[in-house]
Amino acid sequence: DIGTILPFFIYHFPTRNEISRVLPRSQTVFDKILQKARTLADCEPEFQKIYYFGPGEEYCAFNIGDKDILINACTFRTIEKSFLLRNKPEPNQELELLTRQKWNKYLTTPNFSTRQDSGYIPGVPFIDWTYGCSPTAASMLLWYWDSHGYGRLVDYFFTRW
CATH class of the missing domain: 1.20.5 (Single alpha-helices involved in coiled-coils or other helix-helix interfaces)
Incomplete structure (x- = not known):
């Protein structure tokens, strides 16, 4: 059996997992991604690694000539790695504080069942x-x-x- 478990961590969200009984998309369509990379330059692209930013945001990184290029495994959209790094999100202190307060409440509550109503009808x-x-x-x-x-x-x- 084949499966994929990808935990991802975002500073303003609880940890999430993507679990499936298939290979990651970057592996199942790798040949098509490599073909796309080959159309971007006259030289053979050098595969570097896979970046996973969340569902639908899985990229294969290639060095093509003098550029590092990322190709989205779902859309085949290309983006220069330097552009992505220049525009990365900055942590929001207020969201981080709210998340920490929420988790502190979870971790210090002696009995989850009496904390509040479940919210289910x-x-x-x-x-x-x-x-x-x-x-x-x-x-x-x-x-x-x-x-x-x-x-x-x-x-x-x-x-x-």
Whole structure:
């Protein structure tokens, strides 16, 4: 079996993981990315490494002539590495402070179950987070409507695996 686990850390978000039972896109389409790199110069591109900035932001880095070029594994868009480094986001002190306060609250609360209400409405099924917050919330809502007689809105279920 093949799988990919990519944790990513952003200073203003909790840690997130991207988990799938496939190879990373940068590996599955590497030949096409290399072809794209070859069209950018007369010399053979030298592969350097893969950069992963989050979902949809996976880049293969190449040295082509005197430039370091990144090619997006999803869109095949090219960007000069120097441009990316010049424009990198700066930490926001206020967001960092809020995140630290939130985590401090989580870590110092003696009993999570009494901390506050879970926020779930009785009868709404729990669906594991899939493809983002909005699709997951919409699935929960449709399932709730369907199970309470509001029409056959859900015909079947499937797993993404």
